[in-house]
Every structure is written in structure tokens, then in C-alpha cells.
Amino acid sequence: MFESAEIGHKLSKVQYKRIAPRLRADLLDTQYDLHKNGKFPIIILISGVRGAGKGETVNLLNEWMDPRHIHTYAFDDPSDEERERPPMWRYWRALPPRGRIGILFGSWYTAPIIDRVFKRTSRKAMVQAIVEINRFERMLANEKALILKFWFHLSEKRQKKRLKAIESDPETRWRITKRDWDFFKLYKRFYRISESVLRETSSGDSPWIVVEGSDPKYRAVTVGKTLLEAMRKRLQAPPERRVAKSEAAPIVRPPDNVHILKRMDLDQKLDKARYGERLEKLQRRLAILTRHPKFRERNVVCVFEGMDAAGKGGAIRRITAALDARVYHTIPVAAPTDEERAQPYLWRFWRHLPRKGRFTLYDRSWYGRVLVERIEGFCSEADWMRAYAEINDFEQQLAENGAIVVKYWLQISKEEQYRRFKEREKTRFKRFKITAEDWRNRERWDAYQVAAADMIERTSTAHAPWVLVEANDKYHARVKILSSLVRAIEDALGAR
Amino acid sequence: MFESAEIGHKLSKVQYKRIAPRLRADLLDTQYDLHKNGKFPIIILISGVRGAGKGETVNLLNEWMDPRHIHTYAFDDPSDEERERPPMWRYWRALPPRGRIGILFGSWYTAPIIDRVFKRTSRKAMVQAIVEINRFERMLANEKALILKFWFHLSEKRQKKRLKAIESDPETRWRITKRDWDFFKLYKRFYRISESVLRETSSGDSPWIVVEGSDPKYRAVTVGKTLLEAMRKRLQAPPERRVAKSEAAPIVRPPDNVHILKRMDLDQKLDKARYGERLEKLQRRLAILTRHPKFRERNVVCVFEGMDAAGKGGAIRRITAALDARVYHTIPVAAPTDEERAQPYLWRFWRHLPRKGRFTLYDRSWYGRVLVERIEGFCSEADWMRAYAEINDFEQQLAENGAIVVKYWLQISKEEQYRRFKEREKTRFKRFKITAEDWRNRERWDAYQVAAADMIERTSTAHAPWVLVEANDKYHARVKILSSLVRAIEDALGAR
Secondary structure, eight states: OOGGGGSOOOOOHHHHHHHHHHHHHHHHHHHHHHHHHOSOOEEEEEEEOTTSSHHHHHHHHHHHSOGGGEEEEEOOSOOHHHHTSOTTHHHHHTOOOTTOEEEEESOTTHHHHHHHHTTOSOHHHHHHHHHHHHHHHHHHHHTTOEEEEEEEEOOHHHHHHHHHHHHHSTTTGGGOOHHHHHHHHTHHHHHHHHHHHHHHHOOSSSOEEEEEOSOHHHHHHHHHHHHHHHHHHHHHSOTTOSOOSOOSOOOOOOTTOOOTTTTOOTTOOOOHHHHHHHHHHHHHHHHHHTTSGGGGGOEEEEEEEESTTSSHHHHHHHHHTTSOTTTEEEEEOOSOOHHHHTSOTTHHHHTTOOOTTOEEEEESOGGGGGTHHHHHTSSOHHHHHHHHHHHHHHHHHHHHTTEEEEEEEEEOOHHHHHHHHHHHHHSGGGGGGOOHHHHHHHHTHHHHHHHHHHHHHHHOBTTBOEEEEEOSSHHHHHHHHHHHHHHHHHHHHTOO | OOGGGGSOOOOOHHHHHHHHHHHHHHHHHHHHHHHHHOSOOEEEEEEEOTTSSHHHHHHHHHHHSOGGGEEEEEOOSOOHHHHTSOTTHHHHHTOOOTTOEEEEESOTTHHHHHHHHTTOSOHHHHHHHHHHHHHHHHHHHHTTOEEEEEEEEOOHHHHHHHHHHHHHSTTTGGGOOHHHHHHHHTHHHHHHHHHHHHHHHOOSSSOEEEEEOSOHHHHHHHHHHHHHHHHHHHHHSOTTOSOOSOOSOOOOOOTTOOOGGGGOOTTOOOOHHHHHHHHHHHHHHHHHHTTSGGGGGOEEEEEEEESTTSSHHHHHHHHHTTSOTTTEEEEEOOSOOHHHHTSOTTHHHHTTOOOTTOEEEEESOGGGGGTHHHHHTSSOHHHHHHHHHHHHHHHHHHHHTTEEEEEEEEEOOHHHHHHHHHHHHHSGGGGGGOOHHHHHHHHTHHHHHHHHHHHHHHHOBTTBOEEEEEOSSHHHHHHHHHHHHHHHHHHHHTOO
16 A cells, blocks of 8 residues: 555655645635534544654644644653543544644554554454544544545655664754664564554545655645645535434334333332441442552443433432542533534543543433433434444443443333422422423433433443432432442452 | 343234234335335344244244345355355355345354354454454445344343253254253353444444344344334435545545656566567466465465556466466456346455465456546445445455455556557457447546556555556566566465
């Protein structure tokens, strides 16, 4: 795939002077059109061999266009902050919002390729990375991102010459270290591995664009022209080319009309005395577990979903009561902000991911996509249909990074909800908790139940299981939640 | 992901009698609509645990609908014929044409899961299989296939009960062997592995549908309803919802207007005496190589592409002259047949894949998609843009199966083509070789050159490289082709 980038492409000064000023003006104009349009982001990946002009290209793009609307991120070794999150976290943080350009200098490709070149990881790990990259980029494409993956290439001979040239110039000598030469010795291995990664991650949505890096004028114009034509093409496309209806088989109701939530025995109860006793014991155990030395390398992600008035808040408070205020964070999930709306759906959850050694408790969560957004039509069918897979990928990354992920569905009966709504209306200090919207949602009870059953079926996984909680009796619910949480943490820490 | 299929779904006789007759009639009607529509195929995968009614479901679907329009394939251990081709070959053969339903009992999921359960393969192999399955199913979805992936599930307890029941009935006893019980012992491992595979292969386009298998009436109606609703939904969709324009960045011309073909030195020549001498030597060497013991486990796939009159046929004949007629097969690629047009693009090439120990020489090939079809607009931009990745996947499978893949691009100058066209017109026995279409294609010379350069850049890979052949001089061209072929085979067999 690199042959065409070894033929010695170049532009003369005269050619460059003829092309560049016009190109530059066009790029700037089109960048403003992109900004005004505001419908899609552009993600530019800058990858490739050392000495092929990656850095220069990044600088040039920032010089040619309005840098205020360009987000440039250079990824070196991950920071402490980043090391405590899943590897993709740093890239999620760097995604440009719609209407903007993000230049990622180094990207999700760097570690899988380099680690494999130096044999720091197994071939299996590299292949797994390819699975995840393909799924990630597909999500970005579905979220309307225009992805430009540039690979800057130099032949072995040209790279050697280039490194020597940089080294012999007193002004640039500092840029070449022994590490560069060590890496150069692995050129053939690097070539082979990166070719296979490029091949397996090229798709119709996001193909690689290989650029010969030896001539600065050639590579600058190539990148500029490609970016310009890509922006123009997308901006000229008719506004709604995206298929909003899912093309997949629809989700069909079980013909016996029974779903997993209907099978729950909501009459389960716990008396007050027994509740107090068990609660205290579990909270004590939980507090001790957070001080377990192994907990420093883990974190806990708890998701609470359920019908209105199912007791999510109360259950969360019974957990946090056992925790030091510095180790937990409760996130009530409401409508996304403007900034969040300009990003892929899961972005707003990535942005708040906890560091190690912490608890994060979500009062509602990313599952809104397949519950309220599905039912109220806030997103298209295609969007929520793909969300199941995207959410599973997201939670897998959390789990692989050491998170203990536990998800609770609090189930109450329709009658119990009515009772609680009425009680809230009567009780002064609870009145803020009940709104007209709650009553409206109640009318869609069955639709919510069906969506919840679909969600549980599709997203309950070994690394992030759903726990179904019978919540008509609050005592029973809270004790079940706490005890399953304690057990999950014990299992993860090997501390039973 | 299996929880919802462990709750004991069932339908009473009364319910079944109310639903089934109507469902059956609707399925049959809709099947005819599908057939009349003829725009997309339906691919139904039947997978899951033993004893969960997979076979019964297949029989039922054939009973409920018109079996003449259903292609049912049960995949057991691969046959000799199949073992000599890439693993996916048997599934390509089984793909239903547009307007038909294909039921695949056992599928591309079986081997990766089962081999991993029995630890016959590494985790890396399973992950690699997931990469390939995701890319394959994405191709199917892009080719408009409606994919229904059914997974029939039983809880451990229910499976045990079911196996015992089959075993204790004298009429069905033969169906349960020791192997089934051995497999049952691995239930938990099977559960874990299949859950992870299902999770990583569920996508918006082709999600898994998990069906509880314990009650025959329930599972029959579930599958029937799902199929019915999926067919109806797709049939009711507006005719051209597919995005024909690619959403990706366009391919941009190198600004120096130089591409890899322009860099070729077409003046290279060989005199007749030297040609005769080298040709004989190379042909003898080639003949010997085909008798090498290791060749029995390999095969050779040669692709010839180039402008009209570039000498493809002559070069092919210089190779076949050295070969036993039983070991080679020449395939001239022309327009697809109706049957081929009703299948995914690459289907017609999969269908003719050679067995081991053979040569297949393609006079034109699957690259037509990114050459003539691209230029003449026979397919959409989105179609040829994704073809690069699909072709790379295809050739990778050939190479992994032991094929030595060599691709030749024969390049002549525009003047040389003119000379040859004129000569053909003059020479009586060559006149059939030149048509009005050839002259028309010649007018699009530059477009073809650009498409060829794009093709070479995107599909020259370590396992299937392009060899650029300077073909103004036929002697030079033929010797270059033969010698690179001999070298490729020598390298592959370790017989230099």
C-alpha cells in the first residue's frame, strides 16, 4: 500500500507558488462554510514514519486556516490522568465538535502499531485493537464525522537520508535521538506491521490516505487539496443523506408477551428491623472494601435506571452513606448540553470518567439512548439500534481498564408508582420530585417496560451485568443493591 | 445477553392455534412479495446451543413458506472440496440471490466458537475471526442483504433436561452421543465465549436475536414473527434509501500530477535471441516447480490487468505453455451473468476458486469494480470506494489459505496502443480482437490510468503485491512476468 508513496513525488517552486495561495484561500473559505454549517466534525489523523513531515503539516494547516476553529492535539506518552482511564479516553477528549476540525497528531493507531513493533504486546492484542478501532471509527462515521486518516510515508532510503539531514544541521540536531535510530533499524518490521494495520482498518467510510513525505511542497499541497475536496464534497451533499431508519431486522415482541421484567416477584419484602441490621452490616463491609489495597487499581461504576419514583435516589444515598466523600461522585443525568449535543452520543459520559480508586454513581445514564430517546423519538431508530453495540463496547473498555461495572434496574408495579406519585404530591418537601412530565411518562408505561426489557437483553454482559431489583419494597431493594454491590467488589478484589 | 432467554417463555396450545395459521399465511404472502421485489436477499443464521430446536425451526420455516424459494444449507464438518478453499468459501457458495431466503444452519460463527471452546485455537485466532466476520457482514449489509442472526439459547438446567428427554425417548435416542454430553460439560465455557462473540459481532446492521429454545411453539412463533416483520419493514421502505455517494473523503489527484504508472520506463527492451533463451529457461523452471511436493498444498492465483492490447493474453499463454493442462485454468472475466448480478460483487470470483495444487490465471478480474465499473459508472462511488477494502480482505483469505497471489499490471504507452489497434485492424486473424468499444475506452485513457494508479496504491499488499510490467516491448514484458512468477513461487515454497 506504500508503493505509490515511494516514487519521489515533488512539486517545483513555480508549481507550488501557482497552487498554494489559491488553495490556502479556498481552505479558509471552506472552513468557515463548515463552521456555519455546523452539522459534522472533521477528524484528521496524522500518522506515519518519523521524518516524513507530520509536524510540519500540522503547523501548516494551522497556518493556512483559522486556528481558532482547529483543535490540535499531539499525543505523546499518556499522562497520569490518562493512564488511569481506558486507553481511548484521551482520544474521546480530543474529538472536535460539529463544525470544527480536530487534528490528532498521533492517534489510536500509534500504540497498537508501536507496541507490536517493539514486541511489547502480543499479536492477539494487536488484532483486538483492530476490532475495537473498526467499531470505534464506524461509530464516528455513523455520528456523521468526516474522517481523514493521513499516513505519511518515506522509503527506507529516503528516511535514512532525512534523519541524517536533520542530524547534520546544527539547528535541528536535537530532534534526532538514539531512539530514532533504534527505531529506524526496525524499518522493515514497522513497514510490515503498519501495512497490515492500514489494510485491516481501511473501509469505505474511512480509508487511509497515504502521502509521500519527502517533498514538503508536495505533501503540503496533497493534504490541503484532500482536505479541501473532502470538505466541499460533504458540504455540497444533500442535507439528509443519512439513513435514519434502521436497515436491520426490527426488534420483535415475544409472542407470549412475557418479558424478563414481568417475571419479577415484586412482592418481596424485608421488615424494618431486619433491614436496619443488614444495611448497617453491608455499609460497614463496603467501607472496608474501599480501603482494600487492590481497590486503588480499580474503580466502581454503578448505573441506576428504573421507572420514575422507583427509588433510585434513595438507593444511591444508602451507598454513598458508607463512602468517604472524596472517593465518590454522583452524576444525575439530564438532557445534554449544547456542547454535548455537538459530539457523538457517548462523549458526555466519556468526559466524566472517574480515576482509579473511585466510585461513580449514575442516576440515569447512557441508557437514556435506548429508553427515553427511543420512546420519545429524540433519536432515529438507526441511532438507538446501534447504541446497544456501542454501549457494550464502551462498558467493555471500562471493565478492561479495571472498572467494576454494576447496573441496576429498579422495577416497581404501575400501582406502586401511582401510590408514590400521589404521596409525593401530598408531601410538601417531596413535591419538587413530581412533575407533569412524570405523569406523561406514566402513560407510556408499557413502552418503557418493553424498551427496558430489550435493553437488559442486549446489554447484560459478563463484564457489565444488569441486576434486576424488585423495588416495590424499598427495604428489600436497597439491601439487594448493596449486597450485590458488595459481592461484585469482593469478587473483583478476590476479597470474599 | 442470554438472561431474557432463560425466563421460561412459552405459548399455550390455544395461543399458538390463534397465532400460527395467520402468521403462516402472512409469511407465505410476504415471501412472494420478496421474490417479486427481487432487490435484496435474506440471510438467516441459525446458531445456538444443542437441543434448543435449531433443526426443528429450519424444518418449520420450510414447511410454512414455499421451500422452492428457500435455500437451506446445513454445515457440518467441511468436505474435502471445502477444505481446499479458504474457510469462508462454503458460506459464499450458500449465499442466497436477491429475492430469496437463505437459511444457514451453522455458519461462519460455528468454527470460531467451537474451536475456542475446545481450545483448538488461540484467543488471537478467535479475535481475528471476529475482525473478519464484522467486515464480511458489513459487506453483506452494504450489498443490501437483510441479515437475521438467530441464537437459540437454553439455560444449563434446561439443556440438561432437554438432552435427557431426547435420550430417554427410544425414537430420538440416536441423536444424543457421548460428544453431546462432553460438550455439555463445557456449558459455562461455551456460554462465556459465545456471549463475547455475540457481543463483538452485534452491530446496528446485523444485531443478534436471542431466542429461548425450550418451548417449540414459542420459538416457532418468535422466529416466524421476526422474519415476517423484518421482511415487511424492508419491503415497505422507500426504494432507494441507500447512500450511493460515498461519505468518505474523495480520492484526490497527486498535485504534481505524477502517479506510479507515469514513473515506469516503457522503453525497456529485450532482443529476440535473449528472449528465446530466457523464456525457455523460465518455463522449464516453472514446470519443475509445479511438481515440487510442497506445491500440492499451495495454489497460484495470477491476475492480469492492463489497457486494451497491452498483451495480457500473450503473457498468459507463455505461462500456460509451461503447465500441464490439468493443473491450470484460465478465466477470462467479462460482464457478470444474471445469476451473478443477483449476488454480492465478489461472489462470482469466490465461486470459481481453484483447489490446491492448481494455477488460476485471470484475464481481467475482480479489479473491474475499481476500473471499468468505476469509470463507466456501472456502480456507485460508495460501491467502488468500499471495494478496495473488500478486495484486500478477499485476497488475504486466499493468501492465508496457501494461495500465491501475484497481480500484473501491463502498462503500454498511448502511442503503442494506437499502433497495436491499427495492426489488429489490418491483420485478418486479429481483427476479432478490436472493437468499437476498444476505441471508446481509448478516449478515456487518462481516467483509466488514474483509476489504475489508485487501485495499485490501495491494493498492493504484502500478501498480494502488484507487479508493474513495462509492456511496450512484449519480450521484455513476458520475461518479467515469468521471472517474477517463478521467484514468487520459489519464495513461497522455499525452493530458491
